[in-house]
Amino acid sequence: xxxxxxxxxxxxxxxxxxxxxxxxxxxxxxxxxxxxxxxxxxxxxxxxxxxxxxxxxxxxxxxxxxxxxxxxxxxxxxxxxxxxxxxxxxxxxxxxxxxxxxxxxxxxxxxxxxxxxxxxxxxxxxxxxxxxxxxxxxxxxxxxxxxxxxxxxxxxxxxxxxxxxxxxxxxxxxxxxxxxxxxxxxxxxxxxxxxxxxxxxxxxxxxxxxxxxxxxxxxxxxxxxxxxxxxxxxxxxxxxxxxxxxxxxxxxxxxxxxxxxxxxxxxxxxxxxxxxxxxxxxxxxxxxxxxxxxxxxxxxxxxxxxxxxxxxxxxxx
DNA sequence: TGCAGTGTTGCTTC
DNA sequence: CGAAGCAACACTGC
Numbered sequence: 272x273x274x275x276x277x278x279x280x281x282x283x284x285x286x287x288x289x290x291x292x293x294x295x296x297x298x299x300x301x302x303x304x305x306x307x308x309x310x311x312x313x314x315x316x317x318x319x320x321x322x323x324x325x326x327x328x329x330x331x332x333x334x335x336x337x338x339x340x341x342x343x344x345x346x347x348x349x350x351x352x353x354x355x356x357x358x359x360x361x362x363x364x365x366x367x368x369x370x371x372x373x374x375x376x377x378x379x380x381x382x383x384x385x386x387x388x389x390x391x392x393x394x395x396x397x398x399x400x401x402x403x404x405x406x407x408x409x410x411x412x413x414x415x416x417x418x419x420x421x422x423x424x425x426x427x428x429x430x431x432x433x434x435x436x437x438x439x440x441x442x443x444x445x446x447x448x449x450x451x452x453x454x455x456x457x458x459x460x461x462x463x464x465x466x467x468x469x470x471x472x473x474x475x476x477x478x479x480x481x482x483x484x485x486x487x488x489x490x491x492x493x494x495x496x497x498x499x500x501x502x503x504x505x506x507x508x509x510x511x512x513x514x515x516x517x518x519x520x521x522x523x524x525x526x527x528x529x530x531x532x533x534x535x536x537x538x539x540x541x542x543x544x545x546x547x548x549x550x551x552x553x554x555x556x557x558x559x560x561x562x563x564x565x566x567x568x569x570x571x572x573x574x575x576x577x578x579x580x581x582x583x584x585x586x587x588x
Numbered sequence: 589t590g591c592a593g594t595g596t597t598g599c600t601t602c
Numbered sequence: 603c604g605a606a607g608c609a610a611c612a613c614t615g616c
Contacts, residue, residue, distance in 0.1 A: 355597090599608085
């Protein structure tokens with residue numbers, strides 16, 4: 272699910288709600304999501320800590336915590352990676368009877384109106400001292416949760432090996448060219464490699480390459496300076512716009528309040544319409560390029576689907 | 589009905 | 603070495 276714009280949307284929403292809140296309890300029913308510490312220890316380690324900040328690093332959500340009773344500033348980090356179908360929600364859940372196990376979001380925030388909605392995929396809940404909760408919904412249970420001291424978490428390869436942030440002001444075109452022109456892989460895979468540059472996944476790599484008119488199979492180190500510049504500006508433009516529109520909702524992406532993102536209608540090659548998209552067996556293939564009318568192609572690359580216009584994005588000149 | 593396909597990542601295999 | 607395959611898991615459309 273979430274690439275940079277979606278994660279950015281979630282943390283911005285949550286920041287307004289949970290900073291300065293104290294955690295009064297933790298619940299989970301899928302211990303395999305918790306990689307650190309031992310799942311059984313998480314509850315007592317995290318209880319009574321106060322949330323002081325929430326940040327994004329790549330696609331990772333970092334919640335900074337302190338023990339308000341401790342004299343020394345001993346910061347902790349709760350790291351959540353939502354992977355494919357995970358998303359954090361701010362709400363209130365109550366449990367159905369033991370035999371049906373349904374989880375219900377009691378109230379939608381936006382209108383203040385009561386809205387009950389069953390969510391069977393909440394697997395982790397942080398209980399806050401204002402009566403609200405942060406829940407992790409994750410159909411496929413791929414999400415990753417890590418908790419530990421600030422230094423400890425920051426030094427894990429999960430964070431330490433990450434590439435630069437594409438939207439940082441300091442990430443100039445020269446740096447981008449320097450970085451990408453050394454890589455020998457196919458450009459789509461290079462853009463999606465979090466250890467090269469963070470935040471870009473299957474949706475935005477397709478969109479960036481379409482806009483830049485670059486074939487996804489082109490080898491990164493063989494790209495001309497002009498082509499790299501085009502990719503760089505498409506990347507900045509698309510990611511910024513997607514953040515502004517609160518991400519892309521295909522299938523089930525929602526912001527922290529359960530609302531859809533607005534970038535889906537901007538997609539040029541990645542599947543998004545009812546016709547081209549469903550959870551199973553879907554493709555943009557069969558739709559037309561909005562620039563030239565050619566039929567969009569879908570091809571396999573490293574186990575993922577790449578969508579592109581074979582006329583606008585040529586492999587050979 | 590079974591299988592291919594889905595926003596991610598990391599490990600194994602060749 | 604790098605690239606490809608597959609696994610984690612649940613679900614759906616064809």
